[in-house]
Amino acid sequence: MFTGIVEELGEVVAIEDLGDASRFRLRGPLVTEDAKHGDSIAVNGVCLTVVDTADGEFTADVMAETLHRSSLGALAAGSRVNLERPMALGGRLGGHLVQGHVDGTGTLVERIPGEHWEIVKIALPAALSRYVVEKGSITVDGVSLTVVDAADDFFTISLIPTTLALTTLGLKKAGDPVNLEVDVLAKYVERLLGRGAVAGAELRDLDEIKEMDR
Numbered sequence: 001m002f003t004g005i006v007e008e009l010g011e012v013v014a015i016e017d018l019g020d021a022s023r024f025r026l027r028g029p030l031v032t033e034d035a036k037h038g039d040s041i042a043v044n045g046v047c048l049t050v051v052d053t054a055d056g057e058f059t060a061d062v063m064a065e066t067l068h069r070s071s072l073g074a075l076a077a078g079s080r081v082n083l084e085r086p087m088a089l090g091g092r093l094g095g096h097l098v099q100g101h102v103d104g105t106g107t108l109v110e111r112i113p114g115e116h117w118e119i120v121k122i123a124l125p126a127a128l129s130r131y132v133v134e135k136g137s138i139t140v141d142g143v144s145l146t147v148v149d150a151a152d153d154f155f156t157i158s159l160i161p162t163t164l165a166l167t168t169l170g171l172k173k174a175g176d177p178v179n180l181e182v183d184v185l186a187k188y189v190e191r192l193l194g195r196g197a198v199a200g201a202e203l204r205d206l207d208e209i210k211e212m213d214r
Contacts, residue, residue: 002042003087004095004144006167010083012075022062028083029056042084045142045179046070047100070102071177082142082167095144096137102179104128108172118159131182139181143167
């Protein structure tokens with residue numbers, strides 16, 4: 001579990017093509033200082049498992065499913081990435097609950113500079129729009145952000161100078177893909193309400209059958 005508060009702006013050192021997967025080697029001295037084999041590190045919001053670490057770098061195997069569902073497949077040696085270690089139990093929850101399980105990718109549409117911040121417009125898949133609400137939380141490339149405006153096919157976010165300076169969101173340009181993870185609580189609520197509706201319908205059907213039998 002992560003919080004969406006990026007700890008370090010890292011870099012892709014090398015990518016090895018394994019056919020149906022890729023092995024990434026990434027530089028991140030801060031996030032690797034206590035990392036070991038089997039630990040998790042979020043890379044642009046994607047939870048990856050550490051294979052090994054050495055000299056401030058770590059390697060992780062990225063399966064075809066992850067490459068298909070996220071923007072990691074568009075990275076190359078030299079690409080900058082957002083890095084975050086898992087949340088420690090008992091620590092402060094600075095952002096919101098983030099799983100590192102990307103729901104889909106969006107596209108940066110427009111950047112609108114302000115005096116002290118920047119508004120960024122991001123197009124998103126129609127299937128995810130129902131989970132995005134004004135003033136709600138969303139994770140963009142692993143960064144926990146608050147939604148400013150929400151529409152059927154896009155949303156906007158405000159980026160403060162710190163976010164622009166310390167994450168890849170300050171480097172993105174129009175047309176670039178971004179990883180999106182919606183609030184998992186919204187998905188659970190939808191699922192439970194859906195099951196409730198089905199259960200309610202089943203109970204009504206059962207009551208009708210009982211009435212017919214009388």
